């Protein structure tokens with residue numbers, strides 16, 4: 001009976017099915033499931049019983065896009081691996097895949113080692129790394145092969161941020177060709193950064209310095225153009241492509257067109273694009289700076305295309321792109337010049353709840369919620385079925401979720417180490433109650449019982465979503 005827990009009486013929701021079942025956990029893994037009330041379920045014996053009656057039992061969320069302690073614009077994102085992964089757990093996420101960064105002139109190895117050093121011994125939940133490739137040289141391409149072998153199987157490139165993280169089309173094509181050979185997945189920040197920088201310079205020259213101009217110069221057409229170009233480059237290279245933080249309906253249309261041709265092209269969006277808009281970016285008194293991220297928030301009309309894409313599977317994943325900067329002292333760096341506002345929003349704690357709210361409001365089915373937030377990101381990034389589902393042999397990353405209680409999202413109550421909430425004052429229905437990571441309680445009836453260092457690095461296999 002050593003190391004056993006049984007979660008009784010809940011509605012077990014996975015991407016594939018919903019069943020009233022008891023879940024037996026042994027030595028950190030799911031040992032068995034049996035329909036609640038049956039003799040098979042009654043036969044489950046354990047040291048610890050969690051009563052999930054009237055609750056959902058969900059696989060822990062998999063957030064495939066976070067930036068803890070990320071340097072940006074002369075500062076760094078406010079959550080450390082310790083605070084950010086703790087906040088993730090509070091929000092029902094038990095795995096994050098963060099981005100290690102290659103600095104220009106440095107090797108991938110140096111960047112990856114630096115991120116391992118930041119994360120090791122600090123995380124409350126399990127974590128993996130993608131690698132941001134910002135300097136494609138012959139050595140970089142060879143290093144990509146080695147990273148794939150050691151479980152860092154996805155590489156982000158930027159068509160934005162010239163002079164910092166930017167790759168030109170030749171560098172992108174070379175990295176894609178390499179990924180086509182080694183099984184890596186190229187993740188693309190698709191915005192035409194060269195054109196955006198011209199528009200930003202012109203806007204500033206006209207005296208247009210407020211946060212809302214960040215959104216105005218980062219035009220939807222320039223997201224769509226870059227998305228189209230990335231798709232064609234991937235097609236030429238014979239590589240799959242995953243487009244991150246899709247926000248414009250014109251970019252969704254490019255993904256739809258590619259997928260209609262049968263191309264292995266995938267898209268991610270984020271809660272901020274589904275629930276926030278340029279109205280937030282236009283908030284007075286510089287408050288719009290809280291909503292500066294790239295790709296930018298779009299006019300509300302774009303949201304319908306994102307919801308539709310999620311329903312039709314033209315968009316497969318909702319990640320957070322959690323990249324928090326405090327309003328005081330960080331976002332404020334851009335007073336008088338929107339190009340100096342650090343880009344990024346907090347959200348790792350809010351994703352599962354906001355997507356449950358989407359279920360409540362009829363945008364998504366319950367199973368689709370779990371598919372886009374747990375199962376598909378696990379498949380996309382080579383973690384399935386260890387993560388993303390509730391099945392014998394899977395890690396016992398479980399969330400007991402109360403779908404009836406309401407909560408008000410607020411910086412006063414959240415656990416992210418940032419001084420504002422992008423969703424301040426918003427009421428949502430549903431709340432995480434208890435969270436297990438590999439069978440260990442991290443949150444227990446809304447009390448934090450986890451510890452820094454419980455979370456381990458996850459070497460990942462190559463993308464499983466193509467199979």
Ligand code: URP
Nearest residue numbers: 293294295321323343344
């Ligand atoms: O504004 C954003 N998205 N900041 C994080 C970096 C990135 O491009 O994902």
Ligand code: ZN
Nearest residue numbers: 189244245294
């Ligand atoms: Zn990006």
Ligand code: ZN
Nearest residue numbers: 065067321323
């Ligand atoms: Zn990001």
